[in-house]
Amino acid sequence: MTTLAEKVPASATSSRWENARRGFYRFRNSWLSIAGLLIVLVLFIIAVIGPSIVPYPEHVAGSVSTATRFQPPSALHWFGTNELGQDVFSLVVAGSQISLLAGLAVVAVGALVGTLVGAVAGYFGGWTDEVLMRLADLKLTVPSLILAMAVAAALGPGILNMVIAISISWWPGYARLVRGEVIAKKEEMFVQAARALGAGTGRILRRHILPNILTPVIIKMSLDMGFAILTVASLGFIGIGVKPPTPEWGSLLSIARTYMPDYWWTAVFPGSAIFLAVFGFNLLGDGLRDVFDPKARR
Amino acid sequence: MILRIENVTKDFKVSHGPLARATHFTALKDVSLSVGKGESFGLVGESGSGKTTLTRLILQLDRVSSGRILFDGTDLASLSARDLRHLRSRIQIVFQDPYASLNPRMTVHDIISEPMEIHQDTLGLNARQRTDRVVELLELVGLGGQHLFRFPHEFSGGQRQRIGIARALAVRPEFLILDEPTSALDVSVQAQVLNLLHELQAKLGLTYFFISHDLGVIRYVCDRVALIYRGEIVEQGETERIFEAPESDYARLLLSAMPEPDPDRSPFRPPAASAG
Amino acid sequence: MALLEIRDLHLGMRSFEGEAHVLNGIHLTVERGEIWGIVGETGCGKSLTGLSISRLVSTPPGRYITGSISLEGRNLLTASEPEMQSLRGRRIGMIFQDPTTNLNPAFRVGEQIVDVALHAGGLDPSILGVGAKASRSERKKAARNLAIDMLAKVGIPKAGERIDDYPHQFSGGMRQRVLIAMALIGRPDLLIADEPTTALDVSVQAQILRLLYDLVQEHQLGVLLITHNLGVVAQICTHVAVMYAGNIIESGSVREVFKNPNHPYTTGLLASVPTAKMKRGELQGLPGSVPNLLAPPPGCRFAPRCAAVQPRCTAAIPPSVAVAAHHEVACVLAEPHASAAA
Structure with missing residues (x-):
């Protein structure tokens, strides 16, 4: 007990903080994870403050200046201008807001619904499990983009509809993950212990199982973020997502493709933004997985 | 007799797929034993012998196929859900693996106070009183209140097992099932935990149902012993009698296989040969 | 030439809190036909000693600071990875717990x-x-x-x-x-068995021990049996090394060490095993727990838990001295002459 007396955390919070620092130490060991974290942080900062610091806020709002169409990148227009004479840099920066917000919303809704469905299916098993999981399987037989397209087309354009459309195709992945984790955790000794103490279903799920499966869900969310942004962009690209003039990376890319390769900058910069976001979130997700891998735990 | 198990049999249906006919697997066959108040009763068996099944039946996590389990004179199967919950607070269990049996995301405080929350209606403690009781329990098992808000992974194996014991004692049980409580621990730590269990029994008047495959530990801890082999009790009686004069072949086999820490009693060496 | 010779092996292990000296000067010599039991509590470095011999400790976080491990004269710590691969599964066999x-x-x-x-x-x-x-x-x-x-x-x-x-x-x-x-x-020359019977029932354990023993007799293997079960060691091993916090604190022939333990830790460990003659509550055990290797106590690492601790214990790690033929102890109590000189 001598080892423990040395540093005793005063409360659960400081003990948690200690754990977080330990986790960050492992995270720090991989520079790719750090790169991912930095990219994601920068993206979020840009998304929050971006629209207010862009050089041409009026272009973001939709005004055009035909006199300055298709100017190549210069000191005045870092990413050049597009077919309407709008500053591409301003549009890409402002577009980050929609892309990130929609991506986050999709992942959050998908994870929430999927976790609920998966937890119920995994814990109760039997018929409940069969019905819920066949429903999820049914969804997995339809390519997610096609389904999202169909739903988005039916609901009409708009950010909210797009988020709903993508989320519908998104939850089954989480449901399957959570179901598997719940089934595994259900057999853990500490869950058996709680049951032996007389704990009921609600308590076991809430206090013992769900907190212990949060980690893989968070990792999946982080890995999915990139793909969600890509899906949002894809819907924008095929024209059933966000409508102009609201800038969004996918629709920017979609419009620009007609002017390739002569006015390459109109496509390259929104494209690079998508690439960077997807890349950043994937690196971050990989890093988080390394941190939370129970085998790496002390 | 606080616990009486009468002719208990437990079958499991084993499914071989939708087309094959399900077969039955008998995990326990006509098991009878009784445990007196305040004594330490040992159950010895190897893996697959049915000792885990028996504990699950006593804890009412599974139901018997036939036979009766009486606790303090009442048949467990006859109890209503409410009475069963009440009874659960009188029977508690300490698990084998102190690493796996504590929820890694809960603090020591939450782990030990959880049974008090579950049995709130029986105990009637408010949050403040529960915390006081947790501190009291931590001191009882030799840990101390400063560990209140730490997480299980910050403790050594022996300390975790102390937490597991404190959790089991939280609701003031009379009957403690000790499911291989020291088999995951180092010998030096095992000695500490065994001594703690001995002190607690004297202090709190507990009845122990001690499950182990370590005959040395069983001999040290238990008043009476039952040997279980493939779901059947092959021998039971006073500990000393079984160790000194085993009647069944199985008891003799186990005793001969028990490795004693004495180089002179090794089956591999004739005495006083190959020394230094 | 000895089959296996470990000389002054120091292994550091880096973690969040810093680098811990997990092996702190291991000396061990194993000849053919010998079965060495390596015993000690969790975290004493017994498994790392075994893994070091087949060079399966990942570096980093591990780091070999000094020392050598020689298999019939060939230093394994400086061998190339392909060379090690040709040794594992050939000259060095390994068995794990589970x-x-x-x-x-x-x-x-x-x-x-x-x-x-x-x-x-x-x-x-x-x-x-x-x-x-x-x-x-x-x-x-x-x-x-x-x-x-x-x-x-x-x-x-x-x-x-x-x-x-x-x-x-x-x-x-x-x-x-x-x-x-x-x-x-x-057909290995050296077999490293890390808790080979811990997950098994006692009757099965007895069979596996018999098998190991017979195989050693037949092939004249050198064996390192890493275990925390003192009963297993007493039964099958010819020699034993008791480890504590990264040091071998007592070693020698099994009979010498078990019958005549010199180090207070060995004595305490042996007194922790319940025996037939003990009454309930008589078990001795060892008070306290293993030290934090990031900040080990000065001098003998067992000193804080030792009942016979003396002021000179904290001065330096006591060297191993021979107290009898085939029996070495690293404890100030075992070197009365040294104390007289001081």
Whole structure:
């Protein structure tokens, strides 16, 4: 007990903080994870403050200046201008807001619904499990983009509809993950212990199982973020997502493709933004997985 | 007799797929034993012998196929859900693996106070009183209140097992099932935990149902012993009698296989040969 | 030349809190035909000692600070990785604790052993008993026959039929036999067994110990048996090294060390095992717990828990002194002359 007396955390919070620092130490060991974290942080900062610091806020709002169409990148227009004479840099920066917000919303809704469905299916098993999981399987037989397209087309354009459309195709992945984790955790000794103490279903799920499966869900969310942004962009690209003039990376890319390769900058910069976001979130997700891998735990 | 198990049999249906006919697997066959108040009763068996099944039946996590389990004179199967919950607070269990049996995301405080929350209606403690009781329990098992808000992974194996014991004692049980409580621990730590269990029994008047495959530990801890082999009790009686004069072949086999820490009693060496 | 000679081995292990000295000057010499029991509490470094010999400690976070490990004169710590690979599964065999996780459930037991046999045969064709120019199918056939022979040797009945079973069709004891067969197929000179019977029932444990003992007698292997079970050590080992917090604090022949323990830690460890004569509550045990290796206590690392602690204990780590033939102890109590001089 001598080892423990040395540093005793005063409360659960400081003990948690200690754990977080330990986790960050492992995270720090991989520079790719750090790169991912930095990219994601920068993206979020840009998304929050971006629209207010862009050089041409009026272009973001939709005004055009035909006199300055298709100017190549210069000191005045870092990413050049597009077919309407709008500053591409301003549009890409402002577009980050929609892309990130929609991506986050999709992942959050998908994870929430999927976790609920998966937890119920995994814990109760039997018929409940069969019905819920066949429903999820049914969804997995339809390519997610096609389904999202169909739903988005039916609901009409708009950010909210797009988020709903993508989320519908998104939850089954989480449901399957959570179901598997719940089934595994259900057999853990500490869950058996709680049951032996007389704990009921609600308590076991809430206090013992769900907190212990949060980690893989968070990792999946982080890995999915990139793909969600890509899906949002894809819907924008095929024209059933966000409508102009609201800038969004996918629709920017979609419009620009007609002017390739002569006015390459109109496509390259929104494209690079998508690439960077997807890349950043994937690196971050990989890093988080390394941190939370129970085998790496002390 | 606080616990009486009468002719208990437990079958499991084993499914071989939708087309094959399900077969039955008998995990326990006509098991009878009784445990007196305040004594330490040992159950010895190897893996697959049915000792885990028996504990699950006593804890009412599974139901018997036939036979009766009486606790303090009442048949467990006859109890209503409410009475069963009440009874659960009188029977508690300490698990084998102190690493796996504590929820890694809960603090020591939450782990030990959880049974008090579950049995709130029986105990009637408010949050403040529960915390006081947790501190009291931590001191009882030799840990101390400063560990209140730490997480299980910050403790050594022996300390975790102390937490597991404190959790089991939280609701003031009379009957403690000790499911291989020291088999995951180092010998030096095992000695500490065994001594703690001995002190607690004297202090709190507990009845122990001690499950182990370590005959040395069983001999040290238990008043009476039952040997279980493939779901059947092959021998039971006073500990000393079984160790000194085993009647069944199985008891003799186990005793001969028990490795004693004495180089002179090794089956591999004739005495006083190959020394230094 | 000794089969295995470990000299002043220091291993550091880096973690969040800093670098811990997990092995702190290990000296050990193992000859053929000797079975060395390495005992100690969790975290004393006994498994790391075993892993270091086959160089399976990942570096980083591990770091070999000083010292050498020689297998018949060849320093393993400076050997190249391909060289180590040719030693593992050939001259050094390893058995681990859990027989359930060390066999791949997706492949037949036979395929897994044949793989090992082919690897060993690739390094030394005489193991398979076929010429160097043998065709692939000849080699495979020879490997399979060898696998069946080995399975039969470790006591698996009807080995010729069982070889095509999957691991889940074997019981825990039988799986451990399979793993022993795998470890022995390359005819190793040195066998490292890390808690080989801990996951097994006592009756099965007795069979596995008998098997190990007979194999050592037959092949004159050197064995490092890493365990926390003092009973197992007393039964089968010829020698024992007691480890505490990264040091070997007492070593020698099993009978010497068990009958005449000199180090207070060894005494305490032996007194922790319940015996037939003890009454309840009489068990001694050791107070306290193992030290934090990031900030080890000065001098003898056992001093804070030692009942016979003296001021000079904290001055320096006591050197190993011979108290009898085949019996060395690292404790100030064992060196009365040194104290007289001081």
